[in-house]
Amino acid sequence: MPGVARVPRDVFRSHSAENAHATDLPSSLHPYPRHGAIRPWAPHPGGGALMFTGIIEGVGRLAAREPRGGDVRFTFATGTLPFADVRLGESIAVNGVCLTVVAFDAGSFQADASTETLGLTTLGVLPVGAALNLERAMRPSDRLGGHLVSGHVDGLGRVLSVHEDARAQRWRFAAPAALLKYIAKKGSICVDGVSLTVNEADDAAFEVALIPHTVAHTRFSETTAGDAVNLEIDLVARYVERLLGARDGEPGATP
Numbered sequence: 001m002p003g004v005a006r007v008p009r010d011v012f013r014s015h016s017a018e019n020a021h022a023t024d025l026p027s028s029l030h031p032y033p034r035h036g037a038i039r040p041w042a043p044h045p046g047g048g049a050l051m052f053t054g055i056i057e058g059v060g061r062l063a064a065r066e067p068r069g070g071d072v073r074f075t076f077a078t079g080t081l082p083f084a085d086v087r088l089g090e091s092i093a094v095n096g097v098c099l100t101v102v103a104f105d106a107g108s109f110q111a112d113a114s115t116e117t118l119g120l121t122t123l124g125v126l127p128v129g130a131a132l133n134l135e136r137a138m139r140p141s142d143r144l145g146g147h148l149v150s151g152h153v154d155g156l157g158r159v160l161s162v163h164e165d166a167r168a169q170r171w172r173f174a175a176p177a178a179l180l181k182y183i184a185k186k187g188s189i190c191v192d193g194v195s196l197t198v199n200e201a202d203d204a205a206f207e208v209a210l211i212p213h214t215v216a217h218t219r220f221s222e223t224t225a226g227d228a229v230n231l232e233i234d235l236v237a238r239y240v241e242r243l244l245g246a247r248d249g250e251p252g253a254t255p
Contacts, residue, residue: 050091050137050150050151051138051148051149052098052135052137052138053135053148054149054188054193054195056133056134056193056217057081057082057135057136058079058082058134059131059132059133059134060078060079060081060134061079061130061132062075063077063128064128065128071113071114071115072112072123073102074094074110075109076108076109076134078107079134081136083104083106086101087101089101089102090136092109092134092136093133093134094123094132094133095121095123095126095132095192096121096133096153096191096192096194096231097153097230098152099111099112099113100112121230122230131221132219133218134193135193147195147234147235148235149195149235150232150235151232152232154179154232155175155178156228156229157174157179157229157231158173158229159173159223159224159227159229160173160225162224167211167212168209168212169209169210169215170199170208170209171209171210171220173191173208173229174204175206180201180205182234183206184198185198185201186199187234189233190232190233190234191230191231192229194218196210
């Protein structure tokens with residue numbers, strides 16, 4: 001279950017499609033009076049594997065969206081996210097979507113989203129002011145409190161129902177059939193960037209239990225039945241399917 005954690009962070013180079021937009025940042029940006037001028041993106045050294053844990057570090061807000069040549073540049077208010085040591089070019093998961101920081105100030109950051117990202121995730125339809133789950137990328141040496149999350153959304157789900165269960169809440173989500181085959185009881189699933197354990201799964205939906213801390217410290221406190229959510233299946237399920245395909249000689253599988 002997610003909690004509020006703070007671990008040392010380093011700079012990571014994103015391998016997502018959003019990096020293609022990073023160099024489009026103009027030489028100057030309008031200042032944010034409360035926090036000072038936003039610093040533009042610049043190349044950074046280093047690299048390495050980019051992963052998240054599904055342990056939400058803070059809840060922010062969608063502050064602005066600016067259409068640019070068919071895609072969008074977002075401004076995100078960081079809210080409760082620890083942000084003092086942010087670096088240009090690092091990656092932050094926003095509702096489970098890996099985005100690259102192209103500019104930032106003391107209380108917000110900007111990131112570009114491609115048309116594919118806008119079409120495949122909830123970022124394309126979220127209104128300004130919407131709450132956002134935020135997590136900065138981890139290093140291989142960091143503690144893994146949830147499960148390995150890539151920040152590449154597999155599809156959209158929808159909240160079907162929310163029921164009280166003692167002090168916890170039971171949430172039921174609809175999911176595309178193409179994803180449900182990867183969702184198993186007691187397995188892991190990432191919902192809007194939150195690492196959760198599957199309590200039940202059938203041919204139409206899956207259920208999870210959220211403890212009060214999880215609800216209070218994520219955007220689930222503002223999510224209701226009918227809302228769309230970003231889903232990322234467990235990476236282990238991907239590799240198991242790949243290995244089984246190779247064993248059975250399926251086209252495109254790696255032996």
